[in-house]
Amino acid sequence: MTSVDRWQLPDGIEEVLPAQAATVERLRRRLLDLFRAWGYELVIPPLVEFTDSLLIGLxxxxxxxxxxxxDQLSGRTMGVRADITPQVARIDAHSLAPEGxxxxxxxxxxxHTRPKSLMASRSPIQLGAELYGDDSLAADVEVIRLMLATLDAAQLENTITLDLGHVGIYEAVLASAGLDAELEATIFDCLQRKSVPDLTEALAKADIPEATAELIVGLVDLHGDDSVLADARExxxxxxxxxxxxxxALADVATDIRRQRPDINIYFDLxxxxxxxxHTGIVFAAYVPGHGQALANGGRYNDVGEVFGRARPATGFATDLKALMALAPVAKAAQGAISMPDSDDPELLAKVEALRADGEIVINTLxxxxxxxxxxxxxxxxxxxxxQNL
Structure with a gap:
């Protein structure tokens, strides 16, 4: 290994240097203050947990x-969190156990052991909000509105497209088809890739009735504007x-969002x-031009807390502060600083303390x-x- 190799970071693992770190921290503070204003309380889950609680049922x-x-103390297997959402569900269900x-x-x-997509980081800084204890569409709408407000607060100079879906549609279609587990896994893979030839071939090999096959293949084309909902009803x-x-439910959510945010483009993908x-219901994501993956996403995930003793309705969203940082406007020139002599003069130190209290950067001259x-x-x-100016 050369000396250069020793300083290389693993693929997808990045360091955040001062200018970027300042942007990330400003975003973090601004967005957590936004969440607080909406009534969301901050929790700080641990970096690692036993996999029994970190991964079960997910x-x-x-x-x-x-x-x-x-774990060298217990001998049990631990995991470094790849997603904070399950930890927050545990906190709600077990550590806090609130009513309502x-x-x-x-x-x-x-x-992450590997990137979620081609250009994604393996070390995202995840920020999000979760709402527990309410199974209504109003709760889903609140979380979607907060997700959009989060992107607004990040001051993105891009048009936002809200992508809406509902896992209940796929579940209902598959239930009507009565497929075995192996074929369902194949169909799931084809639908994720939106590959009609592979999907048609898999259904033909399984001798699925024509009407059922047309129903499943029809899912692939159910994406676009409001006309998609009319096609789906038919x-x-x-x-x-x-x-x-x-x-x-998708139509109702879209109506509510448009009433409050007429500037948002809404795209349906059934x-x-x-x-x-x-997820167990509505799923949603926010996209902006020039960014190939969802900038923020979430959905309903009821009953995850059941493994911790309390099944709770739940909905929420998450975003990556690093991704927001990359799309945020270029920050203005960094604040200047004041140089101070290396002295223990009480009057000088009092002046420095006052300047720092006012937000100035004062740096000792060494x-x-x-x-x-x-x-x-x-x-x-x-x-x-x-x-004085230098």
């Missing part, structure tokens, strides 16, 4: 994303009527299976040379210590 996708290690509605928020580093009316309730093994950021200096005079 599907294979999260399991594959999680780095695992052995609770609203929690968080911000912290996560770690497609499901006879062969999968159980899916109609989910279609109407074959959206993001987090299918985890070795006779001031810091490059300093554009002013503290100079002693008969009137005391004064700030």
């Amino acid at each position: 599907g294979q996708d999260l399991d594959l994303l999680t780095f695992k290690l052995t 509605v609770s609203r929690l928020c968080y911000a912290g580093s996560t770690l 497609l499901f009316a006879e062969h999968a009527p159980e899916a109609l309730a989910a279609v109407e 074959a959206e299976l993001r987090g299918y093994h985890y 070795g006779g040379a001031s810091d490059a950021r300093c554009d002013r200096e503290l100079v002693g005079s008969d009137e005391g210590w004064m700030v």
Whole structure:
């Protein structure tokens, strides 16, 4: 290994340097203050937990994303969190165990064994909000509105598109087909890739009735504007009527969002299976031009708390502060600083304390040379210590 190799970071693992770190921290503070104003209380889950609680009941996708290690004290397997949402569900269900509605928020580093998409980080700084104890569409709408307000607060200079789906549609269609587990897994994969040839071939090999096959293949084209909902009502009316309730729920949510946010583009995708093994109802994501993956996403995930002793209705969303940082407007020039002599003069130290309390950066001069950021200096005079331009 060369000396250069020793300093290389693993693929998808980034360090955040001062200018970027300042942007991330400003965003974190601004967004957590936003959540607080909406009534969401901050929690700070641990970086690692036993996999028994970190992964149970949450599907294979999260399991594959999680780095695992052995706890030297107990001998049990622990995981470095790949997603903070399950931890917050545990806090709500077990640590807090409130009655009624609770609203929690968080911000912290996560770690993935592999990137979720081609350009995604393996060490995102996840920020999100979760609402527990209410199973209504009003709760879903609140969380979607908060997600949009989060992107607004990040001051993005992009048009936001809200992508809406509902896992209940897929569930109803598959239930009407009566497929075995192996074929369902194949269909799930084809729908995720929106590959009609592969989907048609798999259904033909399984000798699925023509009407059922057309219903499943029809899911692939159910994406776009409001006309998609009309097409879905017609497609499901006879062969999968159980899916109609989910279609109407999407229509109601879109109506509420448009009433409050007419500036938002809404896109429906009724074959959206993001987090299918985890979500139980409405799923949503926010996209902006030039960014290939969802900038924020979430959905309803009822009953995850059941493994912790309390099944709770739940809905929430998350975003990556690093991704927001990359799309945020370029920050203005960094604040200048004031150079101070290396002295223990009480009057000087009192002046420095007052300046720092007012938000100024004051840097001690070491070795006779001031810091490059300093554009002013503290100079002693008969009137005391004064700030002068360099």
